[in-house]
Amino acid sequence: MSSVPISWYLMLAALLFAIGTVGALTRRNGISIFLSIELMLNAANLTLVAFSRQMGDRTGQLIVFFVMAVAAAEAAVGLALFIAVFRARRTIDINRLNLMRG
Amino acid sequence: MLELLWLIPILPLAGAAVNGLLGRRFPKALVTAVGVGAPLLSLLVALGCLWEFAKGSFPGDAYNLVLYAWTAGDLSIPVAFLLDHLSAVMLFIVTFVGFLIHVYSAGYMAHEERYSRYFAYLNLFMSAMLLLVLGNNYLVMFVGWEGVGLCSYLLIGFYYDQRFPPYAGKKAFIVNRIGDFAFLVGMFALFANFGTLNYADLFSRISEQPGLVTGPTVMGLPLASFVALCFFVGAMGKSAQIPLYVWLPDAMAGPTPVSALIHAATMVTAGVYMVVRSNVIYQLAPGVSQFVAVIGAATAIFAATIAIAQTDIKKVLAYSTVSQLGYMFLAAGLGAYSAALFHVLTHAFFKALLFLASGSVIHAMGGEQDMTKMGGLKKKLPSTFWTYLIGTIAIAGIPPLAGFFSKDEILHAAAGNGQWVLWAVGLITAGLTAFYMFRSVFLSFFGSFRGTHEQEHHLHESPPSMTIPLWILAAGSVVAGWIGLPKVIAETNQFHRWLEPVLFHPAGREAIEHEMGTGMEWALILIAVAVAVAGILLARSMYGGDSGLANGRTWAERFPVLHRVLVNKYYVDEIYDALIVKPLAGLSRFFWKGVDTFIIDGTIHAGAYATELTGEFGRLSTTGNVRTYALYFFLGVILLGCWIAFG
Numbered sequence: 001m002s003s004v005p006i007s008w009y010l011m012l013a014a015l016l017f018a019i020g021t022v023g024a025l026t027r028r029n030g031i032s033i034f035l036s037i038e039l040m041l042n043a044a045n046l047t048l049v050a051f052s053r054q055m056g057d058r059t060g061q062l063i064v065f066f067v068m069a070v071a072a073a074e075a076a077v078g079l080a081l082f083i084a085v086f087r088a089r090r091t092i093d094i095n096r097l098n099l100m101r102g
Numbered sequence: 103m104l105e106l107l108w109l110i111p112i113l114p115l116a117g118a119a120v121n122g123l124l125g126r127r128f129p130k131a132l133v134t135a136v137g138v139g140a141p142l143l144s145l146l147v148a149l150g151c152l153w154e155f156a157k158g159s160f161p162g163d164a165y166n167l168v169l170y171a172w173t174a175g176d177l178s179i180p181v182a183f184l185l186d187h188l189s190a191v192m193l194f195i196v197t198f199v200g201f202l203i204h205v206y207s208a209g210y211m212a213h214e215e216r217y218s219r220y221f222a223y224l225n226l227f228m229s230a231m232l233l234l235v236l237g238n239n240y241l242v243m244f245v246g247w248e249g250v251g252l253c254s255y256l257l258i259g260f261y262y263d264q265r266f267p268p269y270a271g272k273k274a275f276i277v278n279r280i281g282d283f284a285f286l287v288g289m290f291a292l293f294a295n296f297g298t299l300n301y302a303d304l305f306s307r308i309s310e311q312p313g314l315v316t317g318p319t320v321m322g323l324p325l326a327s328f329v330a331l332c333f334f335v336g337a338m339g340k341s342a343q344i345p346l347y348v349w350l351p352d353a354m355a356g357p358t359p360v361s362a363l364i365h366a367a368t369m370v371t372a373g374v375y376m377v378v379r380s381n382v383i384y385q386l387a388p389g390v391s392q393f394v395a396v397i398g399a400a401t402a403i404f405a406a407t408i409a410i411a412q413t414d415i416k417k418v419l420a421y422s423t424v425s426q427l428g429y430m431f432l433a434a435g436l437g438a439y440s441a442a443l444f445h446v447l448t449h450a451f452f453k454a455l456l457f458l459a460s461g462s463v464i465h466a467m468g469g470e471q472d473m474t475k476m477g478g479l480k481k482k483l484p485s486t487f488w489t490y491l492i493g494t495i496a497i498a499g500i501p502p503l504a505g506f507f508s509k510d511e512i513l514h515a516a517a518g519n520g521q522w523v524l525w526a527v528g529l530i531t532a533g534l535t536a537f538y539m540f541r542s543v544f545l546s547f548f549g550s551f552r553g554t555h556e557q558e559h560h561l562h563e564s565p566p567s568m569t570i571p572l573w574i575l576a577a578g579s580v581v582a583g584w585i586g587l588p589k590v591i592a593e594t595n596q597f598h599r600w601l602e603p604v605l606f607h608p609a610g611r612e613a614i615e616h617e618m619g620t621g622m623e624w625a626l627i628l629i630a631v632a633v634a635v636a637g638i639l640l641a642r643s644m645y646g647g648d649s650g651l652a653n654g655r656t657w658a659e660r661f662p663v664l665h666r667v668l669v670n671k672y673y674v675d676e677i678y679d680a681l682i683v684k685p686l687a688g689l690s691r692f693f694w695k696g697v698d699t700f701i702i703d704g705t706i707h708a709g710a711y712a713t714e715l716t717g718e719f720g721r722l723s724t725t726g727n728v729r730t731y732a733l734y735f736f737l738g739v740i741l742l743g744c745w746i747a748f749g
Contacts, residue, residue, distance in 0.1 A: 025733055033729075094728050101726030 009050035017043035030082050030092040034075065041071050103154045106147050107167045107183045110197070111232035113144040118225035125218025134208050137221030141201045141228055148197040155185050163187070163603040164302070166238055184238030184301065188604040191443055192235035192375055195450045196368050200228050202571040203363040206458050209567035210359050210465060220260065220357070227253035231368050235375060240289050240299040243376070247285070247340065250369045251278045257364060258356040267355040274349040281339015281346055285376075288332030291320050305382045309606050312386050330387040333380055334394050337373025342424045343431060344401045348675055350424055354416040358461030361416060366423045367454040371446045374430040378439045382606040385437065395435025395516075399527040402428030404672070406534035410541070411658075411668035414471045415460045418542050422497065423453055425531060429512050432528060438515030439605055440598040444586045445512060447597075448504035451582045452496035455575035456539075459490035462564040462572065463546060467557055473545040474651055475557075480547040482561040487547050489572040494543050496579040498536035499634045506631070507583035511595075513630055514588065518618060529633055536637030541654075544645035552651070590623045 016039055023036030045064045052060025082092050089097065117140025125133050155165060164186035171180045185193070204224060211220050230249025237243045251274075259271030293299055295318060296307065308315050308326075315326035323331070337343065342350035353365045364370070377384060377394065384391050402425045409421035426449050433442035464471055466483055480487045496503035499510070509532060516525035551558050563569065586597030618626075644653050658665040667673070723734075 021736060025729060025736065097728070098726030100724070102721035102724030 006050050006054045009046060013043045013046040013050070015043075016040075016046065028093050028095050030085070030094055030097075031079075033094065034078055034082075038071060038075070041067055103147075103150045104160065104165050104185065105167065107151055107165070107185060107236065108169055109147050110144050110151070110193070111229045111236060113147070114140045114225040114228035114232070116140060118222045118229060121218045121225065122222035125222060128218060130212075130217060133218045133221055137218075137225060138201075138204045138208055140225055141197065141204045144228065144232070145197040145201045148193050151185060152190055152194060155190055166302070179239065179241050179299065181242060182238040183236040183242075185236070186604055187601050188375070188379060188443070189235050191447060191601075192371075193232070195371075195447055196228070196231050196235060199367045199450050199454050199575070200231070200363060202574055203359050203367070203454060203458065204228075206362075206461070206568050206571040207357075207359040209565045210461055211357060212565075214357075216260070220257075223253055223256045223260070224360070224363070227257070227364060227369070231372070234372055238301055240292070240301075243379075244285065244289065247336075247372060247376075248282065250364070250372065251275065251282070251340070254278075254353065254364050254369055257360040258353045260356050260360070264355075270349075270352040270355040274353050277346050277349040278339045281336045284332045284339075285336025288329045288336065291325060291329050291332065295325060301379065305606065308382050308386070315383065315386055324387070326383050326386040327390050330380070330383050330390040331393075333376060333383070334390065334397075337376055337431070338397070339373075340376075341370050341373030341427045341431070342401075343373070343397050343428065344404060347401060347405065347424045348678060351417055351420040351671070354414075354420050358416065358457060358464060361420070362454045362457030362461065365420070366457050367450040370423065370427055371430070371450065374427070374434060374442055374446050377431070377434045378443050379604075381434075381437075381439045381604070384434070385606050391435050391437060393435070395432050395521070395524055398428045398431030398433070398435055399524045399531075400428070401425070402432060402531040403527050403534070404428075406531045406538065408668055408671050409538040410534065411665060413474050413545075415463065415473050415476075415542055415546060416457075416471055418473075418538060419453070419456055419460060422456075422535065422539065425535060426453065426497070429509065429528065429531070432524060433512040433515055436512075436515045436519050436521065436524070438512065440586075440595070440601040441508065441511035441515050443601060444597050445508035448496070448508040448579070448582045451575055451578035452493045452503075452505055455489060455493040455572060455579050456497065458568070458572055458575065459486050459493060462486040462568055463490075465564055465568070466561050467553060468560050470553060470557060473542060475553045476546040476551070477549040477553075477651075478547070478551040479561070483547075483563050485563055485569040485572060489569075489576040490547070491543060492576040493579055494539045496583075497539055498638060499532050499630060500536075500638075501631065502580075502583065504579050504581070504583035506634075507586055507588065510588060510627055510630055511586065514623065514626060517626055529630060532630060533633040533637040536634040537641045540638045540641035541645050544641060544650050548646060549648045549650055588623070588627075590620055590627070 020036045020038075020040030020043060023039065024033050027033050027036060045067055048060040048064050048067075052058060052064075085097065086092050091097075117136050120136050121128075121133055125136075128136075154160075164184055166182055166184055168180050168182040171178045173179075204221075207220070207224060211217055214220060227250060230246045230253055232246070234243050234246025234250060237246060255271045255275040258274050259268040261267045289299060292304065295314070296304055298304060315329070316324050318325045320328040335346075338346045350365060350370065354361050356365070384394070405421045405424035405428060409418050409425065412418045412421060426445070430442045430445050430449070433439070433445060463476065463479060463483065463486055466479070466486070467476065470476070492503070496505040499506045501507075509528075513525055513528050513532070516522075516528055551561075586595055589595055644650065644657065670676070723730075
């Protein structure tokens with residue numbers, strides 16, 4: 001079985017991370033930002049899995065489960081927050097949520 | 103009885119406290135009872151003490167009453183009272199004249215809204231003045247000295263809702279501070295050298311060893327001269343001598359009884375009392391004594407010439423007071439301390455009388471003080487007229503009234519010391535005094551009424567509470583001089599002999615006084631009386647009759663420059679304003695605007711502004727937008743990455 005070289009995984013992960021970053025920085029919809037952050041997390045996960053396999057060490061794959069669990073929790077809390085914000089402000093446009101401006 | 107001496111200053115103090123704290127809720131009669139009762143009790147105690155003192159029922163020449171010693175470390179200042187032949191005279195003047203003026207005030211101030219406050223101040227003054235004369239050391243004297251200054255300030259500015267009185271009060275206080283400062287310096291010099299301020303200790307040590315004060319020098323002057331000079335500058339302030347006399351004429355802004363009590367009869371003589379009290383030191387500082395005499399004579403004639411041109415009846419009396427105080431210092435400077443104190447005594451009677459009588463006139467005229475608007479008051483105010491006339495004759499120096507004897511004593515001292523210039527100045531001043539005082543009599547009481555119809559309708563003689571003190575003081579103005587008949591008439595001068603125990607005679611000093619022949623003395627007396635009579639006749643020829651005012655104007659037009667200079671009091675206030683007040687105000691403004699506002703406030707404001715500016719820039723970064731923070735985070739990660747990769 002010819003294996004896929006690790007650099008491909010890494011490039012894909014970097015690409016995903018970049019897309020996620022750009023999305024998180026440019027999107028105005030709160031849920032889109034959320035999705036972008038998930039993308040970044042999963043880019044990191046991919047990197048972890050790739051290295052784990054390359055090095056024959058399962059710890060990396062173990063960490064991925066933690067990350068996924070945390071991401072799930074984060075999604076639950078984050079979505080709840082957005083629902084609360086939407087009820088109060090009738091919008092989840094991040095540009096209009098600037099009450100904390102100095 | 104003598105052990106009750108402490109009650110004399112305490113009683114008026116208690117009166118002041120009661121009226122000052124509770125007086126506003128008291129009915130007027132109770133305020134009067136407290137305000138006049140306290141000085142009355144004080145007078146009675148004082149008379150009792152004086153009686154005991156005259157009997158001499160105690161050892162030594164003076165009675166000391168130590169209340170307690172104020173101690174701080176090694177320093178111990180006894181708070182003690184002293185009754186000797188000098189303070190006895192002052193005690194009598196202050197309590198007796200003071201009491202009469204309190205009685206008069208009850209009538210004069212009857213319609214005053216701040217009646218209780220007035221009596222509180224007046225009682226407080228009495229208390230401070232009694233402390234001043236009764237203290238047995240300079241520090242107690244100084245406490246009283248400052249106390250009377252405070253009361254003077256409070257009472258000059260009594261009508262604080264008008265424009266001028268508060269200003270006059272401040273002026274009096276500030277000018278007095280200048281003198282007080284010198285007085286303090288003098289006390290420091292004495293204390294530094296002797297470690298005590300007790301009269302008895304100081305004077306006995308100095309008179310036993312004059313070298314103690316003539317030997318050491320302070321700032322190039324012998325100690326005696328330095329202290330004498332400092333004390334005299336203090337006296338200049340309190341007793342209104344050139345160049346610090348300017349506050350006294352303005353002090354007339356206060357109620358008239360106040361002018362009588364504080365600014366004529368008692369407080370302003372404190373300086374004379376101090377110089378006489380310190381006669382031991384002055385005797386050992388002949389140069390300063392001569393200076394005192396010259397300043398006194400200069401003040402006497404200077405103020406007398408100003409008085410000639412004034413039309414405000416109180417201003418005339420104020421300048422006359424300055425002039426008479428000049429006489430007292432002339433005498434004190436010549437070493438004729440008993441003559442100086444004698445003049446204090448007689449002056450207290452006739453000047454208090456004149457002020458109170460002028461107050462009665464002002465009362466009747468509804469507050470009018472301008473003599474050009476009076477005239478013909480003789481018939482409407484008979485008591486006031488006669489008493490004012492008696493006071494005027496007394497001050498003019500016509501025998502046998504009081505002023506003649508004391509003034510003659512002073513002129514005699516000048517002539518006896520061979521100081522003929524000072525004698526001539528004194529003599530001319532006597533003539534001027536007679537002239538301007540009779541001018542005021544003719545302008546106010548003779549001729550026809552020149553005020554408004556309303557004022558004429560309102561004219562009335564004052565109530566008995568005002569006229570009775572007038573008559574008592576008038577009697578005093580007649581007889582007070584008889585206790586010091588000159589040697590040519592009586593065998594010995596009783597007043598002089600009375601004061602003898604407190605006067606000091608350094609070796610060789612008596613020799614200066616030439617023994618004059620009886621004929622010479624009579625000649626001098628006749629000259630003095632003739633000059634006074636000439637002044638009176640001149641006043642009568644100029645101001646007697648209806649055309650008096652017009653006559654005065656004619657003379658003023660004949661010498662326009664002189665008249666303008668005199669009316670404007672030699673422009674002294676303007677000169678002080680230009681030379682001292684304006685530069686001082688300019689300097690203060692510089693420190694205010696330049697140093698305080700610009701430099702000090704500016705530094706602090708600059709710091710605050712810099713902080714604010716930093717904050718303004720800083721707040722731009724916190725937009726409140728999550729994406730901005732995310733961007734910062736991202737940039738931070740990149741920087742961190744760069745640092746790890748390339749750092």
